[in-house]
Amino acid sequence: MPTLAAIHRYPIKSTAGSSLQRARVEEEGLVGDRRFMVVKPDGTFLTARTHPGLQLVRAQFDGERLTVTHGRLPPVDVARQEFSGQPFETQVWADPFTATTTHDSLDAWFSEAAGEPARLLWLGERSSRYRESIGVRVSFADGYPLLLISEASLEDLNARTDGTHVMAQFRPNLVATGTEPYAEDRWKRIRIGDVTFRIDAPCARCAMVTVDPARGEKRVDKEPLKTLAGYRRGDKGKVYFGQNLVAENSGDISVNDSIQVLEFVR
Structure with missing residues (x-):
């Protein structure tokens, strides 16, 4: 069964995040x-x-x-x-x-x-x-309350690119482990801890993923967006990586909680 590997919170939009062992999830x-x-x-x-x-x-x-x-x-x-x-x-x-x-x-x-x-x-x-x-209701986030990405998806991306990219470039709130690459693309509803989430839409990526979070500078090679564009383009020409979530109830989640897939995309 997939599990929750990490929880990340970003107090200020576009600034560095912090890792949590436990978090409260509400509507926003x-x-x-x-x-x-x-x-x-x-x-x-x-x-x-x-x-x-x-x-x-x-x-x-x-x-x-x-x-x-x-x-x-x-x-x-x-x-x-x-x-x-x-x-x-x-x-x-x-x-x-x-x-x-x-x-x-x-x-x-x-x-x-x-x-x-x-x-x-x-x-x-x-x-x-x-x-x-x-x-x-939504916070200052771009469009959705939460973003989830699996470790396997990042590992697959790194296998296709030169150098190593880190999860912080993609700014997820939730990181899943114990899955196949892009397994999250096939999930429709999941439960983590006390909370049920619906997977609402894939996350369209932009040049922000090319920012090196350790240096605060954009990569001149435009990676990993350039590589993602080669195999993760959707029907509308957008480049997708990760899934946007909406919580269906309030509750607590913790690192190492199991991720129960309640419904898959048909």
């Missing part, structure tokens, strides 16, 4: 996942697609304090009660919604990290972004 995904986002002063979101150095930023948020660190910047630590909390209009792709402001010191810090004027936004206790197409 992992609790604490992508609850913050860096934006331009006009609300346009910034990601590692255009600012790969953001992946060198690490964040910790326990619900009360946010701490951010970067190798070339002094750390900043701000209590949630110090957030200004003003409504701020922003947008992720085609979804306009309202988030809230955080603190001037965080805005200044991220302006330095991004190399241009920037602000850090917080979703608050509950996201105001509701995606009718999938029927749930």
Whole structure:
């Protein structure tokens, strides 16, 4: 039976993730996942697609304090009660919604990290972004609450490319082990721990997977996107790797939990 090999949470969109042994899953995904986002002063979101150095930023948020660190910047630590909390209009792709402001010191810090004027936004206790197409509220994630990839799929990709690519390039929340390559493509509903998930759509990949997370720089050879394009193109010309998930209930999951496949794609 396949099992859950790793859980990854990304407190701030496009910045470095952290590994967890146990996590709470709710409608919006992992609790604490992508609850913050860096934006331009006009609300346009910034990601590692255009600012790969953001992946060198690490964040910790326990619900009360946010701490951010970067190798070339002094750390900043701000209590949630110090957030200004003003409504701020922003947008992720085609979804306009309202988030809230955080603190001037965080805005200044991220302006330095991004190399241009920037602000850090917080979703608050509950996201105001509701995606009718999938029927749930979503965080600052691109489009879905959760992403799953199997270790075997990455191993198969690495066997086709020069060099070694790491899971962090693909930014999954859940990593499966004990499967064949791309077994996740054939799953329709699964259960992990207390939670049942529906596999909603394959994840279309972009140049962000070419960012080396250890250096915060894009690879000049455009890998692994170039190799993926050779064998993972879908009907619409998009390149797919990994599967987007929606939780059907709230509950807890842990590393080494079994992954029970409840339904396969017909």
